[in-house]
Amino acid sequence: MIRALIAERIALIRAGLVACISRERDLEVVAELDRCEQVLPAVSALRPDVAVLDDTIAAQDGFALVGALHAAAPSCRTLIMATRLQPRDLRRGVAAHATGFVRKDTSPETISAAIRRVARGVKALDPDLAFAALEVPVNPMTPRECDVLRLAAVGAPTAEIAGQLHLTVGTVRNHISAIFAKTGARNRVDAIRIADLRGWL
Numbered sequence: 001m002i003r004a005l006i007a008e009r010i011a012l013i014r015a016g017l018v019a020c021i022s023r024e025r026d027l028e029v030v031a032e033l034d035r036c037e038q039v040l041p042a043v044s045a046l047r048p049d050v051a052v053l054d055d056t057i058a059a060q061d062g063f064a065l066v067g068a069l070h071a072a073a074p075s076c077r078t079l080i081m082a083t084r085l086q087p088r089d090l091r092r093g094v095a096a097h098a099t100g101f102v103r104k105d106t107s108p109e110t111i112s113a114a115i116r117r118v119a120r121g122v123k124a125l126d127p128d129l130a131f132a133a134l135e136v137p138v139n140p141m142t143p144r145e146c147d148v149l150r151l152a153a154v155g156a157p158t159a160e161i162a163g164q165l166h167l168t169v170g171t172v173r174n175h176i177s178a179i180f181a182k183t184g185a186r187n188r189v190d191a192i193r194i195a196d197l198r199g200w201l
Helices: 011-022 036-046 064-072 087-095 108-119 127-135 143-153 158-165 169-183 188-197
Strands: 002-007 027-033 050-054 077-082 100-103
Touching: 002 011, 002 036, 002 108, 011 027, 011 108, 027 036, 027 108, 036 050, 036 064, 050 064, 050 108, 064 077, 077 087, 077 108, 087 100, 100 108, 100 127, 143 158, 143 169, 143 188, 158 169, 169 188
Parallel strands: 002 027, 002 050, 050 077, 077 100
Antiparallel strands: none
């Protein structure tokens, strides 16, 4: 029997998901949660085989919950149900040790099959999301330019970026100009938006 924990904010979707999974002879729902902060304590107490997480719960704080789940209970695999298909979310989720990533509007049979795959430690990935991630252009920025843009993204001014990266202010300005040229951005905010959307930050 595969034991699954369900964490979904929307009550109607959560109830439907639980009903669908509970019809399967080899799947059992051991917990139904609606908030991020409930997940880790429930996993620690109940030790499910799979945690099925809504993407708004999973993606809080850059998928920190997924990484914390993996660290606290490595035998509990994570399956993320996505409302929107964002390549950056796929990359971040996988980097945080999510085992599966499916669209929320997929069929109940697909979600049940994904739970089974994930429970065995096999990756379960929605094909549309996988292709969307593959279609994202390769990051044109150098590692140093990425460092500059990450600091700019948290609001650091040019002088502070220079200090943190041990560069001159002129060198930072040159990096920012190169970033604009490579991303096609009009300004810093636009460059940050483009890079974040494509999963480059």
